[in-house]
Amino acid sequence: xxxxxxxxxxxxxxxxxxxxxxxxxxxxxxxxxxxxxxxxxxxxxxxxxxxxxxxxxxxxxxxxxxxxxxxxxxxxxxxxxxxxxxxxxxxxxxxxxxxxxxxxxxxxxxxxxxxxxxxxxxxxxxxxxxxxxxxxxxxxxxxxxxxxxxxxxxxxxxxxxxxxxxxxxxxxxxxxxxxxxxxxxxxxxxxxxxxxxxxxxxxxxxxxxxxxxxxxxxxxxxxxxxxxxxxxxxxxxxxxxxxxxxxxxxxxxxxxxxxxxxxxxxxxxxxxxxxxxxxxxxxxxxxxxxxxxxxxxxxxxxxxxxxxxxxxxxxxxxxxxxx
Amino acid sequence: xxxxxxxxxxxxxxxxxxxxxxxxxxxxxxxxxxxxxxxxxxxxxxxxxxxxxxxxxxxxxxxxxxxxxxxxxxxxxxxxxxxxxxxxxxxxxxxxxxxxxxxxxxxxxxxxxxxxxxxxxxxxxxxxxxxxxxxxxxxxxxxxxxxxxxxxxxxxxxxxxxxxxxxxxxxxxxxxxxxxxxxxxxxxxxxxxxxxxxxxxxxxxxxxxxxxxxxxxxxxxxxxxxxxxxxxxxxxxxxxxxxxxxxxxxxxxxxxxx
Ligand SMILES: Cc1cc2nc3c(=O)[nH]c(=O)nc-3n(C[C@H](O)[C@H](O)[C@H](O)COP(=O)(O)OP(=O)(O)OC[C@H]3O[C@@H](n4cnc5c(N)ncnc54)[C@H](O)[C@@H]3O)c2cc1C
Ligand SMILES: Nc1ncnc2c1ncn2[C@@H]1O[C@H](COP(=O)(O)O)[C@@H](O)[C@H]1O
Numbered sequence: 001x002x003x004x005x006x007x008x009x010x011x012x013x014x015x016x017x018x019x020x021x022x023x024x025x026x027x028x029x030x031x032x033x034x035x036x037x038x039x040x041x042x043x044x045x046x047x048x049x050x051x052x053x054x055x056x057x058x059x060x061x062x063x064x065x066x067x068x069x070x071x072x073x074x075x076x077x078x079x080x081x082x083x084x085x086x087x088x089x090x091x092x093x094x095x096x097x098x099x100x101x102x103x104x105x106x107x108x109x110x111x112x113x114x115x116x117x118x119x120x121x122x123x124x125x126x127x128x129x130x131x132x133x134x135x136x137x138x139x140x141x142x143x144x145x146x147x148x149x150x151x152x153x154x155x156x157x158x159x160x161x162x163x164x165x166x167x168x169x170x171x172x173x174x175x176x177x178x179x180x181x182x183x184x185x186x187x188x189x190x191x192x193x194x195x196x197x198x199x200x201x202x203x204x205x206x207x208x209x210x211x212x213x214x215x216x217x218x219x220x221x222x223x224x225x226x227x228x229x230x231x232x233x234x235x236x237x238x239x240x241x242x243x244x245x246x247x248x249x250x251x252x253x254x255x256x257x258x259x260x261x262x263x264x265x266x267x268x269x270x271x272x273x274x275x276x277x278x279x280x281x282x283x284x285x286x287x288x289x290x291x292x293x294x295x296x297x298x299x300x301x302x303x304x305x306x307x308x309x310x311x312x313x314x315x316x317x318x319x320x321x322x323x
Numbered sequence: 324x325x326x327x328x329x330x331x332x333x334x335x336x337x338x339x340x341x342x343x344x345x346x347x348x349x350x351x352x353x354x355x356x357x358x359x360x361x362x363x364x365x366x367x368x369x370x371x372x373x374x375x376x377x378x379x380x381x382x383x384x385x386x387x388x389x390x391x392x393x394x395x396x397x398x399x400x401x402x403x404x405x406x407x408x409x410x411x412x413x414x415x416x417x418x419x420x421x422x423x424x425x426x427x428x429x430x431x432x433x434x435x436x437x438x439x440x441x442x443x444x445x446x447x448x449x450x451x452x453x454x455x456x457x458x459x460x461x462x463x464x465x466x467x468x469x470x471x472x473x474x475x476x477x478x479x480x481x482x483x484x485x486x487x488x489x490x491x492x493x494x495x496x497x498x499x500x501x502x503x504x505x506x507x508x509x510x511x512x513x514x515x516x517x518x519x520x521x522x523x524x525x526x527x528x529x530x531x532x533x534x535x536x537x538x539x540x541x542x543x544x545x546x547x548x549x550x551x552x553x554x555x556x557x558x559x560x561x562x563x564x565x566x567x568x569x570x571x572x573x574x575x576x577x578x579x580x581x
Contacts, residue, residue, distance in 0.1 A: 098465050101453030110543035113448035132340045137552045144543035184462040184492040192486035278555055297555040300574050304563025312568035320581050
């Protein structure tokens with residue numbers, strides 16, 4: 001039976017959050033097979049099955065971890081030829097994008113990027129993508145032969161375990177990885193240190209914009225974040241100015257976040273920023289300009305000076321926590 | 324070293340974008356068109372490579388005849404020559420058609436490094452570079468925030484969620500650059516004057532051997548609907564008269580954050 005493939009990124013045996021989101025979406029569309037590659041992939045199979053993969057292809061060669069895209073593209077092309085899936089889902093991640101785009105050129109199939117939803121329609125697929133900072137939703141349909149390749153934005157779907165999950169049917173692949181072609185090889189991985197929760201996972205985010213005035217003023221955000229168990233984010237203006245590294249950037253060309261609470265401090269609320277955070281359950285904004293667009297989405301807006309309010313807020317939070 | 328930089332002309336990103344209600348395509352008439360700011364970083368990266376090791380930077384663009392202006396801008400920055408792929412038959416091209424046209428137009432030419440932006444600023448997919456790498460059989464060094472070339476190989480710092488990976492590929496290779504890789508130079512008056520005399524080769528579908536195989540004829544996807552997204556509702560906005568912080572703290576308590 002033609003089914004759906006999910007390119008399930010894992011690291012050291014743990015599925016990436018987006019892999020579980022993809023499976024949650026995929027299993028509602030048809031019988032789903034996950035493809036997990038690299039060392040530890042087999043260990044991830046159970047979690048993948050719990051989220052709806054009926055079958056998991058596993059290949060543990062280190063090449064899938066250390067060589068960008070090409071080995072995964074070779075393997076996917078082979079399995080697609082064999083199983084003839086109708087749809088292949090990828091997360092819109094650094095690796096997901098490279099693999100999906102190379103594969104689309106290899107197969108001559110449709111690649112629809114930036115998707116936030118996908119549904120069956122008239123024997124084909126209708127894929128939703130946001131445009132203009134999410135103010136417009138467009139629907140795209142594939143016109144090329146199957147499979148359709150779709151890159152789904154992280155956090156577009158909430159990951160949920162499947163109710164009818166069964167033990168995974170794991171098939172371990174061992175076909176040799178082609179080593180004849182020139183490749184891009186990872187020599188080393190550098191982690192920039194960050195304290196507190198990751199932006200993508202944080203329930204609370206304290207985010208700063210150009211209104212903070214200077215990089216050293218992010219110290220008060222760090223302090224507030226520590227009190228709230230929050231992660232710190234930033235607008236692009238702040239990243240472009242070099243106040244914070246790119247990994248902090250939220251928005252169209254940065255990360256998409258969906259915390260329970262998003263606190264925007266000195267951020268104007270340009271649509272390229274809000275597209276990355278308007279999925280937050282509750283938004284609080286402090287900005288000295290009453291006309292700032294961020295107030296159009298905030299559940300609570302305070303018109304005022306961040307330099308005055310944030311230090312007071314830290315005190316208020318501390319006293320309420322009984323310190 | 325011969326470097327090729329792929330550049331795209333886009334509607335000014337600072338102006339609000341519009342979609343044609345009929346064709347569901349980006350409106351390109353009546354708006355200012357500019358060299359994609361992301362691709363300026365690509366041109367800059369190319370120029371820095373040849374300034375260090377010698378060689379030439381060729382810029383290539385696929386687009387309407389007006390896209391020549393984007394190429395001129397890159398030439399004014401210091402690129403040496405340009406190629407414009409333009410043909411009515413290319414209208415409506417999606418990413419793969421674009422990648423095929425670029426691959427066909429550079430057939431028989433040799434470049435040690437091909438540079439692209441990670442994605443075009445007018446909301447495109449970021450698919451062209453990887454597709455082009457695949458069509459040319461080249462390794463892809465993607466999301467570079469640093470690029471060094473020497474000893475027949477290229478090494479990049481590749482952006483990751485946690486920091487960066489150091490990634491190496493032998494030449495020739497394709498590289499995509501992020502905005503963080505450099506400060507793009509502003510064309511000087513002298514550069515603008517010189518750009519007028521630099522060679523820009525124009526080719527159509529016939530010259531690159533893709534007649535009847537591009538644009539509408541090769542579409543892999545189509546936009547069929549566009550609808551405004553449901554806006555989020557605004558809540559309460561208060562002026563801070565000394566009580567603002569207290570109100571926020573109370574709200575955080577209601578939300579059970581504290
Ligand atoms: C293609 C494209 C992609 C983009 N991608 C992103 C993206 O991913 N993420 C992103 O964030 N942006 C992105 N941008 C940029 C975006 O358009 C805005 O320029 C950016 O978000 C502005 O950041 P900001 O709100 O920090 O700065 P500004 O717009 O300068 O706003 C600063 C705000 O701080 C307020 N302020 C000043 N002083 C104080 C004070 N003392 N107290 C309180 N408030 C104060 C001001 O009233 C103002 O509202 C993109 C732009 C383009 C064209
Ligand atoms: N029409 C085009 N002509 C030349 N290069 C392009 C074109 N479209 C995309 N590119 C290149 O591919 C990169 C990514 O664009 P995209 O895949 O459209 O998001 C751009 O930054 C350019 O370097």
